[in-house]
Amino acid sequence: MSFASSMIVSSPQPAAVATRRLAAVGYQAGRQLAACAILLAAWEIVPRLGLVDPVFLPPFSTVVAAWWDLASSGALAAHGAASLSRAFSGLAIAILIAIPLGLLIGANRRLGEVLDPLIEVFRNTAPLALLPVFTLILGIGEVSKVTMVVYAAAWPILLSTVTGVRTVDPLLIKAARSMGLGPSALFRKVVLPASVPTIFTGIRLAAAISLLVLIAAEMVGARAGLGYMINAAQFNFQIPEMYAGIITLSALGLLLNVALRRIELRLSRWKDA
């Protein structure tokens, strides 16, 4: 944006201004990437110097080469697609279940009082501890893994929705009531829009959790997916491939978080100041 606007402004030396701005942007990006660059350099050098066993921690360049092989063979795309489709379908189902339920619990004080202790118990039960239960009941196929994601992702969404509904500024409710809004219009026009940013924070957390939980589930029992790929690579002693899988995973998580944070900022623009 700064680059484009500097081109439009009719300053005496637009090119010079643009260059300076570009340099500033580059400098900032450089600072932010410095820590990453140092880490990667260390990853490259430390195994080469023999400070760690390069069999267990191959140099970064070897990992990149392995990643390239995996990517060009289509294996990475296949495993990635398997994981993402599970994570997204689980997340979508969790959203469809948890938001309406959260709205109901948040709006209904009595229901909330009854269900709050139950929610506390389930929320504090590690989802992975329930994986054997899901596998027992649903088998080792897709259903149990997606169910696992649904279960893990539903809690943050449910809790943030309940919080969102319960923490709407009472003054706004009073103002709307004084205008003659009935309970249902009040809910649609005040409570719901006021809760959107809080609900979306829950969705963002849930997205991160769903990927996390899915990978673990895939490591325990699956025939495709990044979790399976990483685990299988380790079993078969394809160590560079294992690291390639891990890097792919963290890049995916990072991208997902950035994208969701963008949407979140958009939705809560009005909350500024």
Place this chain on the structure above:
Amino acid sequence: MSAKIQVCRVGKTFGNSQRQGGVVTALEDIDLMVRSGEILVLVGPSGCGKSTLLDLIAGLAVPTTGEILLEGRRITGPGPDRSLVFQQYALFPWRTALGNVEFALEAAGVPRADRPRRARHFLALVGLSGAEDRYPHQLSGGMKQRVAIARSLSGEPDVLLMDEPFAAVDAQTREMLQDELLRIWAATRKTILFITHSIDEALYLGHRVAVMAARPGRVIDIFDVPFAGHGGIDDLRSLPEFGQLRHHIWKQLRPQAAA
């Protein structure tokens, strides 16, 4: 002038005798009449129940004893004939200035096609033409309160109920908004019930002033402001009569403040 609002022997208590803390009497035996088209200001210390009284008239709460009549009919709930303006603006932050005014029009059942035009009209009335598309967080306190006033006027209510509307803005903005309100009143002749804890503000705005005392909340004095409506006077606050009335109210409120 005819009575717009009649508050008849109204009492309001909170809590119950069984529970700890017992009963708190917020209002006791309030009799008050608001004339059609006047600005009546309720002045009193914090905790004297003036906001509670406003809630009752708005229909947001029900009196424990007595009744409140609007043009002879008992108030049973909120209605489009009354609208509230709050100290903290109470604007919907996810809606623009225009959207906030449209919200009230929507609530009042105005057809969708007419809303933008009417909303613009009322924003212009409070001097906010050009700020229609701004969000509340992009507006100053004074501008927010103008939007809130435009919103409350847009449903064409008979009565404006204003709960310390200018207490949260700085002194200069407050004086500007006070003059703005007098101008809007002159243009619309709405009945306005205005609450404040500022004696100066009460005398500056009110045609009549009712003084309230706390514990229990009650009306202890009500009088006509002799210089009311003299908007032409250059500096109303420097009149000797202004000072005398100011002192008169201050004396009545003083023991309250000390207690």
